[in-house]
Amino acid sequence: MTTEDVAILLDIPSEQVRVRLASLRRAGAIVSPARGLWVPVPPERVAWGAPEPGSYIDDMMTHLGCEYYVGWLSAASLHGASHQAVQEFQVATSKSVSDRQVGRSSLRFFARSCIKTIPAARVAVSASLMRVSTVGATMLDVAEDLNVSGGLDNAATVISELAWEGEGFLSDVLVAVPAHSFTAVRRLGWILENIAGVDGLDDLADAAAEGGESPSYLSPTSIKSGRLDHRWNIILNRKVDPDV
Structure with a gap:
């Protein structure tokens, strides 16, 4: 999803998306391979840090x-x-x-x-x-x-x-x-x-x-x-x- 997609999904301003997703990034549940793009990490790939x-x-x-x-x-x-x-x-x-x-x-x-x-x-x-x-x-x-x-x-x-x-x-x-x-x-x-x-x-x-x-x-x-x-x-x- 893009930052805009996440903002709409969570009903928050787009500038708050990075902060709201910070805990998921620390837990290895989501990564951002490019600015403004967010990709979930499947459980079997958590050890790899990314899909x-x-x-x-x-x-x-x-x-x-x-x-x-x-x-x-x-x-x-x-x-x-x-x-x-x-x-x-x-x-x-x-x-x-x-x-x-x-x-x-x-x-x-x-x-x-x-x-x-x-x-x-x-x-x-x-x-x-x-x-x-x-x-x-x-x-x-x-x-x-x-x-x-x-x-x-x-x-x-x-x-x-x-x-x-x-x-x-x-x-x-x-x-x-x-x-x-x-x-x-x-x-x-x-x-x-x-x-x-x-x-x-x-x-x-x-x-x-x-x-x-x-x-x-x-x-x-x-x-x-x-x-x-x-x-x-x-x-x-x-x-x-x-x-x-």
């Missing part, structure tokens, strides 16, 4: 007037890549939102200008719905933003797990290609083929080739030399050691 972020993120983003989707490692975990526990709840947003700690949950927000073009679907969490990037869009986000994805090795692990989890993801990937860099497309294609052992990637290779002749680097932070993989037009400047 799971997925149960209130949609309401929170609506309250902030912000487009969003849950992405990167958080989306990968929801899609079945459960090799590593996700340490933070990662959300793409249409405008800048400050990171925050809500109970034991760390929420990280990343502003993206192309957020409306990233394929996402509504996913049920508890009694709520939240927007989550599709498997293909998640793969490309993970390949694009290695700093968010825990580095190249972890990205390769997550992408491989997503590929092994189910069929039909390649169509998702191709739909999401226009919203990503050619480096992300090339890196993802190389990982899918050489680490995950996925066949039938010719359409993705064709999409990667549209990026022109200038090659990309497998690792953006390693030395700027290495063998060129001609199929993906990517310089293999670092060995990949996924935990799979």
Whole structure:
């Protein structure tokens, strides 16, 4: 509920809401993940200090007037890549939102200008719905933003797990290609083929080739030399050691 909702419910002025709810906050029965928004904490989550972020993120983003989707490692975990526990709840947003700690949950927000073009679907969490990037869009986000994805090795692990989890993801990937860099497309294609052992990637290779002749680097932070993989037009400047 918003502060205005609570004020109407209790029939008090809105400026008194914070004071009236103070005891509930101290008891861990309610939290405020954003100014003016109040979320009850179910009994089974009191020890965590807050509900799971997925149960209130949609309401929170609506309250902030912000487009969003849950992405990167958080989306990968929801899609079945459960090799590593996700340490933070990662959300793409249409405008800048400050990171925050809500109970034991760390929420990280990343502003993206192309957020409306990233394929996402509504996913049920508890009694709520939240927007989550599709498997293909998640793969490309993970390949694009290695700093968010825990580095190249972890990205390769997550992408491989997503590929092994189910069929039909390649169509998702191709739909999401226009919203990503050619480096992300090339890196993802190389990982899918050489680490995950996925066949039938010719359409993705064709999409990667549209990026022109200038090659990309497998690792953006390693030395700027290495063998060129001609199929993906990517310089293999670092060995990949996924935990799979």
